[in-house]
Amino acid sequence: MDNILHTIKTHMRQYAMVVALVSIMILFQILTEGILLKPLNVTNLVLQNSYILVLAIGMLLCILTGGNIDLSVGSTAAFVGAVSATFIITFNMPVVPAIAMSLVIGAFVGAWQGYWIAYVRIPAFIVTLSGMLVFRGLTMVILKGRxxxxxxxxxxxxxxxxxxxxxxxxxxxxxTTILIGVLASLFYLFTELRSRRGKQKYDFSVSSMPVFALKVAVLMSVINLFTYWLARYKGIPNVLVLLIVLILAYSFMTNKTIAGRHIYAFGGNEKAAKLSGVKTNRVLFGVYVNMSILAALAGIIFAGRLNAATPKAGNLFELDAIASCFIGGASATGGVGTIVGAIIGGLIMGVLNNGMSIMGISIDWQQTIKGLVLLFAVAFDVYTKTKSK
Amino acid sequence: MLLQLFGVSTSLTDGFHLHNINLELRKGEIHIIMGENGSGKSCLMQLISGDVPAEQGTVYLMGETSRFEQLRDSVVYIRQNANILQNLSVAENIFYNRMPYSNRLLKIIDHNKLNKLCADLIQEFDLPFSIDDRVDQLGWAQRQIIGFCRAFVSDAPIVILDEPSSSLTEHDMRILHRIMEKIREKKAGIFYVSHNLNEIREFGDRVSVLRKGELAGTLDLARSSDDEIIRLMSGTVLTNPYPRLRVPLGKTLLEVTHLQAPPILEDINIRLRKGEIIGITGLAGSGRTYLAHCLFGVHDTEGGYLSVNGRERNIQSPADAIDAGIALIPEDRFTDSLVGCLDVSKNLSLTSLKRFKQLLSINTTILNQVVLDYIRKLRIDSYTTEKSIREYTRGSQQKVALAKWIMKRSKVFILDEPTRSLDIPSRIDLYNSMNDLIRKGAGILFISSDIEEILGMCDRVLVLSDGRIVCNLESGKTNSEEILGYATGEIL
Incomplete structure (x- = not known):
């Protein structure tokens, strides 16, 4: 029992976010009289929030590098959506090369902003504020306002x-969806067991067997329940596959690769990172190029979902993405935060949006409530941090 | 009697606590506070300056009962480098609390008067900077001196100097002595936190020793021996303060010829051999740290030749220097070497991640194993890899800052003031690590302002003065007077 309490205590912050997500879901499940978790609506939740979650992944990396944010992602998404629409609809290009080229254009947008941020050292806030205006303007130029x-x-x-x-x-x-769920949960079980065995081999402390079993069992059932729920509607959306690939790839990148360690070190203490041989300018540049590529991807997803490229696309996306990261426990001074945290933060925002819309709460009150949730989430985070010191 | 504490106790959440402290400070007294790292010196000083609340005990200020919160107005606490405001001028920093106003009501500052006051002060104490200097371009020692001046002009009855002498050269120390004498003349009392037994004998009246949050005793300095004080501090007897290991010198590791870095460094020549420790010393502002940074690629250099292990290297950035096998343990380790929000394992491995790379990813299992080995070998306090580096003591942080380069298997180590604010046991640990390094064939450039330490640990001594290396002495054939003579320019 002590062991379980200890585990909960040490992972308090991580669990706090999950607990918050689950309680918000339960709350809206009751308030919406069971509509929130209907299979149709769960699928909708995924579809509606996919582009914000894609942006949150990139935004987290920006925030990790010292609280830098990227204000231009909404405009970049709109810009790339407009570019791909021009390629495909106006020039009749095939879809795959058009998307590939759109992503490359996204990379160029990132390189443009990254150059000013990383090499000229203009604060990211200013560069991306400029980008927000520039690319919104270019979107309107390309679309001629239509x-x-x-x-x-x-x-x-x-x-x-x-x-x-x-x-x-x-x-x-x-x-197929159900089978994928079963396979995924078995794969999860396998990797957990392997990492546990690896740790034991080198005498590192591992959580006790009951704690471990409980954790694995809970997550395995969550995976299966989720896929079963999706299977009751139309199965796994394509965009969810994309999203899961991105989450896994970026979690791996941040936790297990040299680039990831360098990003955390850079955000925690830039001077120390530089004196430890981290090529700091390159890290910062890379993070912004990456952000814009993900913004381009989000722009394509959004244009596809809307089935149109509009000059107003992506409006305020940046704020939702930034809020997701901070609700998910990222530190505004950099160096602290996880991909999974940002995703959970994004889901909290998504469930709030969706739940309030179902309840018929007007958009003005939705904004107010979301704003307060952001503030209290970060205040809670700050409070637990000072308390643990 | 200026200040008396009776039975004062407090406990802070992060493990520090003070128990039943009885302490007094007389008018015009310099009262030394000693103790190992973590013994509660800083905590006690924060308590006296009113920053930390006391849970028990009484305090008398000038014979009258007082509360700790009220002490704030009577105490000036000069911490290490913390009170300096980078974006203000020297004069504004010194007179920060005593600005001369031309209009008191609107608080309009009389800059002419301020500059006059500051110029007088600089002349009176022969301070190593001018009014026009910008604070962000001054070195550590000069900033310390700004702090002392602030204490002097404040006219507060109680002054706390927290390890003021670390990284001060003897010349700077004389300035500090003069300032302290003037404060003493004003009948104010000084608490002086220190690790250095030699220096405190020159001016201290009494010494109070803290051990594990308790006052181990207060001694009259004139009537107590070093052994007595050390025994009070640690309960053990110190044998050899500088355990230097001598190994036969090998081939040349680092060779620097005619290195220029205008406008600060001129014609630098250094030849470091395997197994050798070269000491580099000089007054504050002589370019010691700048030299270290030039060798490590932080600052640009012009001309000159640099080779490591016989291979010429063109070092443009720290990454190049690291590739060449050079390591820098910077002067200010917390801001320049460690990443506060990361754990020990991530800090230690930051320089050597490539060693653990398998395909795309880092093999964390093996990495953590290696990290644990280093933690055990270097006696870094806790045998875990997951605590944030902030929670460690200074001694352990310094060990981590060094160990990350040992793990990188660097060959040339530049240590910039590595023993500053370390207690004696941590110093010995560090010296032993240096011995370990030279036994394995590394070479060390050891920058320090503590001449005794340089003489005790180094083979040769280079003295920097005004950006030039003015002499290259064998440490066995010189003494501190000669070195100081070169440093101050008295010997040319």
């Missing part, structure tokens, strides 16, 4: 399609 639509079906599929069902008959449960 909306471009519609996209071909294959383009829309990215944002609103579902993986095909290889086994089912098209009615009832989506069998």
């Amino acid at each position: 909306t471009l639509a519609p996209f071909p079906v294959s383009y829309q599929k990215i944002a609103s399609g579902f993986i095909p069902d290889f086994f089912g008959n098209g009615e009832g449960l989506h069998i």
Whole structure:
């Protein structure tokens, strides 16, 4: 029992976010009289928030480098959405090369901003504020103030399609989704066991068997329950596959690679990182290029979901992405924060949005409530931090 | 009697506590506070300056009962380098609390009067900076002196100097002595926190020793021996303060010829051999730290030749220097070497991550194993890898700052004031680590303002003065007077 308490205490902050997410979900499940967690709405939650979550991943890296934020992501997303629409709708280009080129253009946007931030050392806030205006302006120039639509079906599929069902008959449960859930949970079990064995081999402390078993069992059932729920509607959305790949890849990058360690070190203490051989300018540049590529991806997803490129696309995306990271426990001074945290923060925002919309709360009150949630989430974080000292 | 504490206790959350402290400060007294790192010296000083609340005990100020919160107005606490405001001028920093106003109501500052006051002060004490100097370009020692001046002009009855002498050269020490004499003449009392037994004998009246949060005793300095004080501090007897290991010198590791770094350094020549420790000393502002930074690629150099292990190197950045096998343990380790929010393992491995790379990822299991080995070997306090580096003592932080380069397997180590504010046991640990390094074939450039330490640990001594190396002495054939003579320019 002591052991369990100790584990909970040491991971208090991580668990606090999960607890907050779960309680908000329960709250809205009751307030919306059970609509929130209907299979259709769960799928909608994923689709609605996918682009914000993609942005939150990139934004977290920016924030890790010392509380820098990127204000231009909404404009960049709109800009790239407009560019891809021009390629595909105006010039009739095939979808795949058009998307690839759009992402490359996103990279150039990042290189442009990254150059000023990392090498000329203009504060990121100013450079991306400029980018916010520049790329919003360019979006309107490209679209001439109009909306471009519609996209071909294959383009829309990215944002609103579902993986095909290889086994089912098209009615009832989506069998492939359930199988994927089972496989994923078994894979999870396998990796957890392997890492535990690796730690034991080198005599590192591991949590006791019951704690470990409980944790694994809970997560395995969450995975299966989630896929079962999706299977009751149309199965796994394509964009969820993309999102999970991104989450896994970026978690791996931040935790397990040299680049990731360098980002954390840079954010924690730039001078020390530089004196330890970290090529600080390069790290900062890379982070902003990465951010803009993800913003481009978010722009493509959003255009696909809307089935149109509009001059107003991506408005205020940056603020949702930034809020997700801070609700998810990132530190405004840099060096602290995780990808999973940012995703959970994004989901909290998403459930709030969705739940309040179902309840029919007007947009002005939604904004007010979201603003207060952001403030209290960060205040709680600051409070637990000072208390632990 | 200026200040009396009776039975004062307090406990802070992070492990520091004070128990039943009885302490007094007389008018015009210089009262030394000693104790190992973590013994509660700083905590006691914070208590006296009213920054930390006391839970028990009474305090008398000038014979009248008082409260700790009220002491704040009567105490000036000069911490190490913490009170300096980087973006203000020297004069504004010194007179920060005593600004001359041309209009008191609107608080409009009379800059002419301020500059006059400051110029007088600089002349009176022969201070090593001018009114026009910007504080962010001054060295550590000069900033310390600004702090002393602030204490002097404040006219507060109680002055606390927290390890003021660390990284001060003897010349700067004389300035500090003069300032302290003037404070003493004003009938104010000084608490002087120190690790250095030699220096306190020159001016201290009494010494109070703290051990593990308790007052181990107060001694009259004139009537007590070093042994008595050390026994009070640690309970053990010190044998050899400088345990230097001599190994046969090998081939040349680092060679620097005609290195220029205008406008500060001129014609630097250094030849460091395997197994050798070269001491570099000089007055504050002589360019010691600047030299270290030039060798490590932080500052640009012009001309000159630098080779490591016989290979010429063009060092443009710290990354280049690290590739060449050079390591720098900077003067200010917390701001320049450690990443506060990361744990020990991540700090230690920051320089040597490439060693643990497998395909794309870092093998954390092996990495943590190696880190644990170093933690045990260097006796870094706790045998865990997951605590944030902030929670460690200074001694351990210094060990981590050194160990990250040992793990990198660097060959040339530049140590910039590595023993500053370390207690005696941590110093010995550090000296032993240096011995370990030279036994394994490394060479060390040892920058320090403590001449005794340089003489005790080094093979040769280079003295910097005004950005030039003015002499290259064998440490066995010289003494502190000669070195000081070169440093101050009395011997040319």
